[in-house]
Amino acid sequence: xxxNSERDRIxxxxxxxxxxxxxxxxxxxxxxxxxxxxxLREKDLSEDEYTALAEKLLGISGIELYIHxxxxxxxxxxxxxxxxxxxxxxxxxxxxxxxxxxxxxSVEEAKTAEKLGASYITAGHIFATDxxxxxxxxxxxxxxxxxxxxxxxxxxxGGITSDNMQSCLDAGAAGVCVMSGLMARGAxxxxxxxDL
Numbered sequence: 001x002x003x004n005s006e007r008d009r010i011x012x013x014x015x016x017x018x019x020x021x022x023x024x025x026x027x028x029x030x031x032x033x034x035x036x037x038x039x040l041r042e043k044d045l046s047e048d049e050y051t052a053l054a055e056k057l058l059g060i061s062g063i064e065l066y067i068h069x070x071x072x073x074x075x076x077x078x079x080x081x082x083x084x085x086x087x088x089x090x091x092x093x094x095x096x097x098x099x100x101x102x103x104x105x106s107v108e109e110a111k112t113a114e115k116l117g118a119s120y121i122t123a124g125h126i127f128a129t130d131x132x133x134x135x136x137x138x139x140x141x142x143x144x145x146x147x148x149x150x151x152x153x154x155x156x157x158g159g160i161t162s163d164n165m166q167s168c169l170d171a172g173a174a175g176v177c178v179m180s181g182l183m184a185r186g187a188x189x190x191x192x193x194x195d196l
Contacts, residue, residue, distance in 0.1 A: 012182045039101075041068045069083075086103060099120070107149045
């Protein structure tokens with residue numbers, strides 16, 4: 001079982017296609033066990049569909065919702081947290097939001113995100129994952145190099161489980177991002193349960 005301080009270091013990255021129940025119900029379950037930070041990823045949705053889903057999640061008590069890829073949706077819904085691929089990150093966007101994260105895949109990209117004003121970065125993929133099937137993981141040495149190259153909080157992403165989370169923290173990560181393991185009930189937790 002994870003401690004409260006460990007749960008505070010987890011960012012849930014959504015993928016409603018992995019859920020056996022509606023996404024909003026799964027996020028409610030995760031909020032009850034202390035998973036608070038949620039990046040609403042859902043890359044396949046149109047902006048209108050994404051907005052409607054974000055509005056549903058905004059009604060869930062106790063979560064911090066991060067909008068992914070849609071700055072206009074964040075503005076429309078008055079959400080001050082945004083997560084972007086590095087290609088969309090710029091100083092203007094960083095100046096208009098309270099928190100802006102960026103996804104990076106190299107030390108150079110991490111340094112660029114920091115220069116542009118990102119608040120935090122996600123670095124990956126660290127371990128083998130179905131989301132990046134066929135692509136070799138970058139590993140813990142990569143994660144350590146990224147963490148040492150910037151002053152920003154770095155969150156490890158890709159193949160994170162409760163069994164390997166500590167190794168990411170030991171490499172210098174501020175926390176971890178988890179998609180598959182949190183979208184499928186019990187998958188992240190080594191005992192197969194998530195205290196629900």
